[in-house]
Amino acid sequence: MSIETGVGGPRLLAQGxxxxxxxxxxxxxxxxxxxxxxPGAFDRETSAWLERERKALAAVRSTRSVLQIDDVLTDAGGRSGIRRELCPGSLAGLLDSGARLGVPDVLALGAAIASALAAAHGTDVMHGGVSPHNVLYRASGEFVLADFGVALRRRFPRDPMYAVEYTAPETLRDDTLSPASDLYGLGAVLYAALTGTPPFPRHTGQQPGERILQVLREPVAPIQDPxxxxxxxxxxxxxxxxxxADRPQDVASLARLFTKLRQPGGEVVTGEPVDVPAEEEDADVEFDDFAVLRQPAAPSPVQVVQAPPSGGRTLIREFSGPLKTERRLPWKPIALAGAGVLAAGLAVVPLVLGPAEIGGQAVPVAAAIPPPAPASAPAPDVKLALAPPRDQSDHVQLTWTAEGELDFVVIMAGERLETKQLVAHRQRSLDVPVDPARRYCFQLRATDGRHIYTTEPVSIRGARCNP
Incomplete structure (x- = not known):
């Protein structure tokens, strides 16, 4: 369908x-x-994937809290798009205005989202990014969940730090997207609606890595409202x-629980309904795929490298500049999203290790972020050690040792190359493709969720890396 066909003169609502x-x-x-x-056309793979998701969700159209995609469109310039029901606004807009939902409204919200997730998961469709930006409301005040599926997220990826406070720990750590990660998003949305802030709100001056470590390891602050x-x-x-595994396994039972608590005889105290803004001609519509990020750009360009499973090949996806709120990142597989977040969080401040006698040019290596707030106990000695690299001409074999359960990132700096962040997750070795004609420096970073550990840099081919 063409965007000019039967649209009745579309008017601009938002640009993201x-x-x-x-x-x-x-x-x-x-x-x-x-x-x-x-911004572009849906390629064949995206179109096929999106159509499968649409057909699956159409089978649960009776679940009103699933916001359907009604049609796929193209414009005269060849751009692709989707058509769906118009809603007056989003939960994100309500929270940004300072609104805080009462208990009855939070229960209505929980029942709506849980019902939508139960229906979608029953058709093997994940949401992939539950956050207040894709929780919309109708003019009646009824909550609905939009932007299901991963087809469009794969084709048009977002900044990896987007909505990190609503992202499940396993997604940040090892890139897992699953029904359980959708349920984490549900919990984070309900927490924000009830308290007015997300589980791990950003504080002034806080670095991205500190927020990631909070999600990975720190407990959520208790809800104090009696x-x-x-x-x-x-x-x-x-x-x-x-x-x-510690989260509820049956999302349909959650929907029933929230509905039960709203009924007479439940625990719920009475409260005023949420003040939903009246529908205006130019409705304030938000979607998670274009919502403006409220986060400063990282100051140094990075290149994120996804470590492969054992025996696999390393995948390199380049971020050609600082992560900015308005900039789209290049395409990357869904499995890379969490790795990008972890790498960006562990290395965001530029540092020069050199000059390294590489044609008189310094070799830049990203430094660790300032450590988190002081812990109650000193950092343990994890005996982190990076072995001398084994140069195999077109690749380098890196191995390291450490004690404890740690997540690892290798920092690689090359002659006249941008810094790369190689996410190794919990592996203790990594094969890294290199240019046979360049010199390189490597440094290992690790975190246990409370502390960041760093080795001295090591080099190959005569590069000298001076901290």
Whole structure:
């Protein structure tokens, strides 16, 4: 379908770093709708994947809290987009305005999102990014969940630090996207709606890596409001469990629980309904794919390298500049998203290790972020050691030793090359492709969630790396 066909003169609603959103009215039915146009065309793989997701979700159309994609569009310039129901606004907009939902509204929100996830998961469709930006509401005040699936997220990826406070620990650590990670997003959304802040809010001056470490290891602050039923707060904390196996396994039962607590005889105290803004001609529509990020750009360009499974090949995806709120990142597989977040978090401040007698040019290596707030006990000696690299001409074999359960990132600096962050997760070795004609420096970083450990840099081919 063409965007000019039957749209009744679409008007611009919002412009974001990824998508442009228009509102239109169907002259035949009088129904309003939203059109989200992307910066390029859907390739064959994306179109096929998106169509599978659409058909699967169409089978659960009776679940009203699943916001359907009604059509796929193209414009005269060849850009692709989607058409769907127009909603007046999003939960993110409400929270940004200072609103805080009462317990009855949080239960209604929980029942709506849980019902939507249960229906989608039953068709093998994951959401992939539950956050307040894709929780919308109708003019009636009814909450709905939009932007299901990973097809468009894969085709038009976002900044890896996007919505990190709503991202499950396993997604940050080892790139897992699953029904359990959707449930973590549900818990984070309910926590934010109930308290007015996300589970791990950003503080002034806080580095991205500190926020990542919070999500990975730190407990969520308790809900202090005595008016919140204990069963509701306990359920939210179960959803926010660090380990997927510790979260509720049956999302449909969660929907029933939230519905039960809203009924007479439940624990819920009465409260005023949420003050949903009246629908205006130019509705304030938000989608997670183009919401503006409220986060400073990282000051140094990085290149993120995804470590392969044992026996696999290293995948390199280049970020050609600082991570900025308006900039789209190049395409990357879904499995790379969490690795990009971890790498960006462990190395964000530039440092020069050199000059290294490489044609008189310094070799830049990213430094560790300032450490988190002082822990109650000193950092343990994890005996982190990076062995001398084994130069194999077109690749380098790196091995290291350490004690304890740590996540690893290798920093690689090369002659006249940008710094690379090689995410090794919990592996103790890595094969790194290199240019046979260049010299390199390597440094190992590790974290246990509370401390960051760093080795001295090592080199190959005569590069001298001076800290």
């Amino acid at each position: 770093p990824i998508a442009t959103v228009y509102a239109g009215r169907d002259p035949a039915t009088g129904n309003d709708f939203a059109i989200k146009m992307f 008016g919140v039923p204990s069963e509701l707060s306990a359920t939210i904390f179960r959803l926010l469990a660090k380990e997927p």
